[in-house]
Amino acid sequence: MTKPYPNNKNRGQILVITSLVVVLLLMSTIVYVTETQKNVPIYHPDANIDFIAVKQAVMHTAVSALANISNGGATSILHDDLTMLNSAVTDLSYSTFTGFEATPSNEAPYIDGVWLDWGATGQGVSSILIEFALNSSGNTASCYIQHIINVTSSIAVNSNYIPINESQKQVTVLCTLFTENGFASADKIEYYYQQDSPNLWVQATTPVITNYGNGTYQAVFTTQNTTQINLPISVHCQDGRAVSIWTNTTSTQT
């Protein structure tokens, strides 16, 4: 009785086992490569969008504080508001944020982040400057971003008049409003002039206001009891963000 050929019968099985071993090796290689790729720090561009959300919150905080301070609030409000925002940002579980710091700038002419210049030059400025930094670190990336937030409302005023009689003048005031983004619209503008007999500031009643639509407003009104050659004018304005800006100037005869 001849023995069958065991080698021939087992040959296929060995090949199957060999191929399975090869497949296992390939599988482990693929898994290793995939896991290694996961651990590589990759900067995800979407991380910047969280930065944009926080930057927007800081910007709104600055606008709110400027509206408050320019209407008579204490300058410490800015610091208090930023503290509240800081608390909200750190409390919120943004997946990547670990540090947030916003500080009012003391770079001249700002003091505690605030600069109000309501002089007699026909130029008025209400402004806030904040420096803030975000230290962001997550599973896949970490980054540190510094940024400056500037919120500014300003006004430029020119004026001249035509004498009507000895004590009356027809005054024309041209004022232009700006924000940090360009021309701005006004919510409210009040015009004052200084009488000389008696010597007091009087609000112009029923001024005729023309809105040119590009941040420029022209007002025409008639003054009483004004005999002076150079007429002091004061403009009190509130822009669309409720930020107040004042300025004084002198109206001269055309």
Added chain:
Amino acid sequence: MRRFLSNKRGHIRVIEAFFASVLMLSSLALIPAFQDYSVASEGSLSSKARNILVSLDSGGQLANLIDQRNWTTIESLIRSCISPTLWFNVTVFDNNHEILNNRLISSGSTIGDHIEVYEYICASINATYTVYTIRLQLGGLN
């Protein structure tokens, strides 16, 4: 040698093993592709939620609407920003983490099992400063 050449069983097994390997390798090649798809899908809804809130609040409108407790307008605004195939739910918190909206701001019942959340800090631009947190949940089919 002749016996080896005449025996075809080993060859068939080699071919079977080869096909089995190809089958396994091809299924392995598909796994990372599915993984990538699910990751991209996961990020996209929260990213969309973030974009919606940042855009709607760019001029401080959301904070103003919350100040006025105008939940109907907030719901309409968010509804207009997302696809009808997506589900949303909004919860507004004050700075003490108390829920402010006394009515549901939602598009109804969920239409899928894939829901993502984004929380947005909404700072008021009014002189009376307030910080709110808006939680926007977006859901859809995976």
